[in-house]
Amino acid sequence: MTARTATCACGRLRVACEGEPARVSVCHCHACQRRTGSVFGVAARYPREKVAIEGEATEYVRIGDEGNEVRFRFCPTCGSTVCWEMPAFNDGIAVAVGGFADPGYTPHPVRSIYDASRRHAWVDIKVPVERRG
Amino acid sequence: MTRIAACDCGKLRAVCEGEPVRVSVCHCLECQKRTGSVFGVSARYPKDKVRAEGPSRRYSRVADSGFKVTFDFCPTCGTTVHWHLDQFPDVTAVAVGAFADRDFPAPAFSVSERRRHSWVAVAGDAVQHKE
Numbered sequence: 001m002t003a004r005t006a007t008c009a010c011g012r013l014r015v016a017c018e019g020e021p022a023r024v025s026v027c028h029c030h031a032c033q034r035r036t037g038s039v040f041g042v043a044a045r046y047p048r049e050k051v052a053i054e055g056e057a058t059e060y061v062r063i064g065d066e067g068n069e070v071r072f073r074f075c076p077t078c079g080s081t082v083c084w085e086m087p088a089f090n091d092g093i094a095v096a097v098g099g100f101a102d103p104g105y106t107p108h109p110v111r112s113i114y115d116a117s118r119r120h121a122w123v124d125i126k127v128p129v130e131r132r133g
Numbered sequence: 134m135t136r137i138a139a140c141d142c143g144k145l146r147a148v149c150e151g152e153p154v155r156v157s158v159c160h161c162l163e164c165q166k167r168t169g170s171v172f173g174v175s176a177r178y179p180k181d182k183v184r185a186e187g188p189s190r191r192y193s194r195v196a197d198s199g200f201k202v203t204f205d206f207c208p209t210c211g212t213t214v215h216w217h218l219d220q221f222p223d224v225t226a227v228a229v230g231a232f233a234d235r236d237f238p239a240p241a242f243s244v245s246e247r248r249r250h251s252w253v254a255v256a257g258d259a260v261q262h263k264e
């Protein structure tokens with residue numbers, strides 16, 4: 001079975017993931033832009049029991065547009081957010097794809113959220129994705 | 134023109150006067166880990182055109198160039214809003230996503246393309262692509 005580990009920039013916070021994610025999605029919303037400092041976020045969603053978090057993390061809780069709580073975990077030394085959960089959805093754990101530091105990471109995204117309203121025009125997603133909002 | 138870059142929780146801000154001197158995308162693995170996205174996007178400003186507000190924590194690393202880079206991130210939400218490069222002491226780099234503005238000037242450079250995820254590219258006729 002595939003085992004991959006996402007880490008923060010300094011390597012102290014590690015998220016070990018077994019198997020394949022249920023899906024990978026891109027989100028261009030303003031919160032994802034700010035949080036990443038990039039112009040979109042990329043999340044790989046894994047079943048909770050396939051993920052092991054190692055190292056110290058600071059939790060940051062944000063209330064999303066629809067009133068749902070999102071709980072992010074970032075490294076207190078370097079600031080990288082490595083994973084997050086939305087408890088209300090019981091929808092597994094989202095892992096920041098950049099944390100895998102693997103340009104060959106698959107699967108590729110299948111969804112691009114806030115695509116029409118928030119995507120910077122120069123971002124060219126070259127695979128077929130379901131585009132929303 | 135004044136633009137304000139802010140972290141997700143809003144406590145750490147960088148107030149930027151005028152236009153950035155360089156906007157670039159970097160696909161390197163360090164930028165991937167720092168952002169959690171598949172590339173970083175930075176806008177360089179003259180240092181005296183950027184005013185930081187709010188508490189920050191610093192993280193330094195040595196870049197491939199051999200020079201130190203020092204990042205300022207929000208201790209509450211983790212967002213890196215701006216950073217300084219010892220290689221370019223007169224410059225402040227600001228995270229473009231922190232402006233949350235799709236009309237922000239588009240990048241003219243896309244670097245470390247050998248690390249680019251194949252499913253996404255930086256579009257634009259004038260963009261200089263570097264391996």
Ligand SMILES: [Zn+2]
Pocket residue numbers: 008009010011012013075076077078079080
């Ligand atoms: Zn770290």
Ligand SMILES: [Zn+2]
Pocket residue numbers: 027028029030031032033041
């Ligand atoms: Zn988002």
Ligand SMILES: [Zn+2]
Pocket residue numbers: 140141142143144145207208209210211212
């Ligand atoms: Zn913050």
Ligand SMILES: [Zn+2]
Pocket residue numbers: 159160161162163164165173245
């Ligand atoms: Zn980079």
